[in-house]
Amino acid sequence: MGEAPPPQEHVLIAIRQDMPKPVELWVRGKFADAEVTVYNAAKSKVPSELFRRATILVTFIDVPEIEDSHNLKLIHTLSAGLDHLVNNPVLKETEIPFTTSSGIHGPPISEWVILNWLVAARNYAVIHEAQKAHKWERDFPWMQKNSDQVGKKVGIFGYGSIGRQIARVSQAMGMTVHAYTASPRPTPESRHDDTYIVPGTGDPEGLIPVSWHHGTDKESVHEFLSLGLDHLVVSVPLTPATTHLLGAEEFAILSKNNKNPFQRPYVTNISRGKVLNQDALIEALNSGVLSGAALDVTDPEPLPSDHPLWDVPNVQISPHISGAGKDYLPRSFDILHVNLGRIKKGLPLLNAYKRGTAY
């Protein structure tokens, strides 16, 4: 009498923290057809028998021995890349599909960027301190320093999923966007974003930039920095080629070519501290070559409490947290949800890790 129901999935979530209760409830609702086990792997190693019963594993780093993995049809990792697992036997020696959480960082990191731009441009620290002191302060010369983003040029140095969401919001704020990528993107197809995209965000087809630039040599970088940018957003990966790529010469080029009579360029770093020459950055901020900087990353991390960077004028520092937030886990689970639907329909997996690629 009809088909047998498909075998129930057993989703094992092994993470090294307690999962916040509202997130757990949300996950259980989202995967209501499956058995869901949440295991805090910070307290003790995931037991073999738990791995053996699971058909789907969700984790940052806690993967089974090969002999405990035979029931698994998918391992979904909560990280954007798999560099930390690349030598793990389950990854290297089995054919269990791995998927990543690549693409989910656009919204939080873009919001961190916009937040920092606006804190700087609208002198938010003054307002915050005035409220703490219960002061209603309408000092006109101070207000005159506020500036809008309309008409400003932002150069996004590394136009990936994060840069694309920054671009989307920038455009809505009335700015023009210039994109930089390592490899050339001459055709419409080459400009597409083929990772997971949080619905309603990003620049899936690469239509937002008014100009595209590329290269890995200094000359190409200098050309990009000469566009008259008001904002430079650094979102390239750290590699030997990008280490200390931006220093005194680059900040001078950026500043010299910007014709805004009211303000020098502003630098935002959401990549890694070492992409910038941090001493040169401090000097450029102190001397007014740059009007300010928002840094979610520093060199080193953690930044020592006696480091001069903390007190440089117009610098805003946060402790490498731009991607964090309570939407992280639900969004990553959304990728898994989409993929379970794809498995049922026999479609290829989204964000599938290709064995044998670089990371």
Place this chain on the structure above:
Amino acid sequence: MGEAPPPQEHVLIAIRQDMPKPVELWVRGKFADAEVTVYNAAKSKVPSELFRRATILVTFIDVPEIEDSHNLKLIHTLSAGLDHLVNNPVLKETEIPFTTSSGIHGPPISEWVILNWLVAARNYAVIHEAQKAHKWERDFPWMQKNSDQVGKKVGIFGYGSIGRQIARVSQAMGMTVHAYTASPRPTPESRHDDTYIVPGTGDPEGLIPVSWHHGTDKESVHEFLSLGLDHLVVSVPLTPATTHLLGAEEFAILSKNNKNPFQRPYVTNISRGKVLNQDALIEALNSGVLSGAALDVTDPEPLPSDHPLWDVPNVQISPHISGAGKDYLPRSFDILHVNLGRIKKGLPLLNAYKRGTAY
């Protein structure tokens, strides 16, 4: 031998402050064909002979006697409305065209709104204080409280030029927008914005909202507040009908109908303090009916230093400055610039004041 050049315009700028030097240079560049006189009317009254020589006057409030106005072909005011000049003889008894600066507040006020949302959602105050204390603090439970705007519903109560720019940025951040206006907007034409629009901003055709609502009665307001909104932005004018329009009952309806398991609704007021019942707002914030509020306006203003509102949890107060900034004057001068071009071409003026209307 060719035509005589057109007579040179004499632009008189009479404002009650020193014009910031970079703004003055920018204005002189923008109107390079004209003679430009800048007069600080805070120090002494504008001399008759200066008014008499001017062909274009730019001012907030310093207009000439009728007998000094005969050379004027246009008075451009730096304010959004003309309520402060409505009984002035030059306005009432001459036919000199007046133009307003209506429409220029969208960018700064929308940026103030987005700034406040992100300060609240991403716990910026904690980061600011940590930097001041030179602390690199990556406390995971705290970060878990950060939330993104993606997927959130914003209701814009008063969909004018400011609300439209908030809508534009909200949509780019992945939110859905619901619009509320006093009068019905059933046709595409009725949804257009016909004031000056800062280029590259706003929602000129009214295409962004996923739903439109209207009315001036409580029932219509309650229906709007029942949409499941995460954000309510108050941007209606203060009238007898809108005074204390939003109180305990309305905040309860807003909260009850929002199904977000992580967070109660957030209220933003960029209108006038008295549109809200402020005591009810304080109660709704203290009891957790609302998750927070951003208030650029209070009741009364200035807010006395011993007022309880200053210390209500998750409230962010600024001293009625959301529209201020160094872009204000250049943007207003842009309207004049557009209109000088229109005069040359015989086109109707933008933002022309219609004598005999209410304001």
